[in-house]
Amino acid sequence: KKVIFSGIQPTGVMTLGNYLGAVKNWVQLQEDYNCIYCIVNMHAITVRQDPKALRQNTLEAYALLLACGIDPEKSIAFIQSHVTTHAELNWVLACSTQFGELSRMTQFKDKAKRYPENVNAGLFTYPVLMVADILLYQAHLVPVGIDQKQHLELTRDVAARFNNAYGNTFVIPEPYIPDQAHGAKIMSLADPTKKMSKSDDNANAFISILDKPEVIVKKFKRAVTDSEAEVCYREGKDGINNLMTIYSAVTGADFAAIEREFSGRGYGDFKTAVGEAVAEHLRPVRENFDRLMADKAYLESCYKRGAEMAECISRRTMDKVYKKIGFLPK
Ligand code: TYM
Numbered sequence: 298k299k300v301i302f303s304g305i306q307p308t309g310v311m312t313l314g315n316y317l318g319a320v321k322n323w324v325q326l327q328e329d330y331n332c333i334y335c336i337v338n339m340h341a342i343t344v345r346q347d348p349k350a351l352r353q354n355t356l357e358a359y360a361l362l363l364a365c366g367i368d369p370e371k372s373i374a375f376i377q378s379h380v381t382t383h384a385e386l387n388w389v390l391a392c393s394t395q396f397g398e399l400s401r402m403t404q405f406k407d408k409a410k411r412y413p414e415n416v417n418a419g420l421f422t423y424p425v426l427m428v429a430d431i432l433l434y435q436a437h438l439v440p441v442g443i444d445q446k447q448h449l450e451l452t453r454d455v456a457a458r459f460n461n462a463y464g465n466t467f468v469i470p471e472p473y474i475p476d477q478a479h480g481a482k483i484m485s486l487a488d489p490t491k492k493m494s495k496s497d498d499n500a501n502a503f504i505s506i507l508d509k510p511e512v513i514v515k516k517f518k519r520a521v522t523d524s525e526a527e528v529c530y531r532e533g534k535d536g537i538n539n540l541m542t543i544y545s546a547v548t549g550a551d552f553a554a555i556e557r558e559f560s561g562r563g564y565g566d567f568k569t570a571v572g573e574a575v576a577e578h579l580r581p582v583r584e585n586f587d588r589l590m591a592d593k594a595y596l597e598s599c600y601k602r603g604a605e606m607a608e609c610i611s612r613r614t615m616d617k618v619y620k621k622i623g624f625l626p627k
Contacts, residue, residue, distance in 0.1 A: 301326050302436035302470075304335040304377070304427070307351065307358035308344070313504035313575065314493035316365065317480035317546045318442030322473070324366035326440060332372040333434050333607060334362060339377045339384070340427070343420040344412060357590070359600055361506065364585035373610075375603030377430070382611040386429035387422075389618055393459050394425050394451075403447060411496075428452045432467045433611035440473040443481040444492060463621040467614075478530070478538075480546050486520040489535035507583055510576035517572030518565075528559040528567050537564075544571045547578040 303323055305315060326332055336358045367374050377383055402424055409416045427448050431439055439449055449472040456467040475481045485491040487502035497503050501516050522536035530541050530552045541555055559567045589596060
């Protein structure tokens with residue numbers, strides 16, 4: 298079986314963008330692959346975090362993964378800082394990554410602009426840690442949203458460079474990105490030319506997957522669309538395209554069916570229907586989450602076991618890497 302690896306940051310509650318762009322696919326992939334999923338708390342500290350909030354958010358992010366349908370019996374689900382090989386391989390690969398390559402990462406440039414008071418070295422080398430995450434598990438496929446594509450390209454470059462220099466060591470991974478009509482980039486509800494992001498200052502711009510049903514419906518009712526009145530998927534109709542993508546993802550209806558369903562009915566009806574469908578789709582997630590958070594011992598047993606398995610798999614790669622680069626065995 299091929300290996301899948303992916304990760305998500307524990308900074309605040311997962312959004313509908315994280316869910317439709319990535320996590321929903323992670324759940325489906327469990328049936329056919331060896332899946333390894335990680336809460337990347339080491340990545341999260343590239344932006345200043347309140348320690349208490351980070352601890353809580355990490356546990357909640359883990360619970361949310363299980364609540365969405367990641368099954369700890371089928372997949373390995375763990376917390377990044379529990380597996381020390383991530384930091385170890387990060388260092389080795391930092392020495393195989395060029396300053397110029399990292400300088401070209403658009404996410405770094407965006408975040409440096411957003412947090413000018415804290416452009417730390419970790420923010421700059423963030424992609425190297427992500428490369429290490431993936432290569433440690435010899436992953437073949439990495440399911441992510443489109444915003445991670447450049448980091449995946451870097452991963453392939455660094456892996457190939459290392460293999461060239463030291464002999465075959467790493468599997469070269471492929472990105473697994475849905476197409477735009479299937480959630481590769483879910484857009485902001487307040488500005489549909491921008492990505493939906495949980496760090497948006499406007500809480501109406503994003504849906505958190507734990508938002509209450511009435512809040513979800515309200516946010517969709519306020520979603521920015523256009524001045525026409527036709528529900529159809531067409532270039533230039535960013536707001537409606539986004540709502541159609543979301544509606545299609547949660548109901549399974551294709552665009553032709555959606556166009557038929559709402560033909561001649563105006564945007565108000567459509568927005569309400571999307572809001573209700575999303576609220577309904579997320580209802581079991583919210584219920585599972587509440588149940589899981591009430592059983593901390595169970596969560597702990599899951600993430601401990603996940604870390605043990607991840608440690609074991611990644612240690613094999615780490616041993617191989619140390620040998621290849623000429624580190625004297627201990
Ligand atoms: P993060 O935590 O920002 O997002 C987690 C996943 O959600 C996707 N995503 C979206 N997809 C569609 N529409 C959106 N609006 C949207 N917003 C977020 C992201 O593409 C991602 O797949 N660097 C990564 C975490 C990471 C990682 C890894 C991923 C660390 N190591 C190794 C894969 C493999 C990140 O910050 O994701």
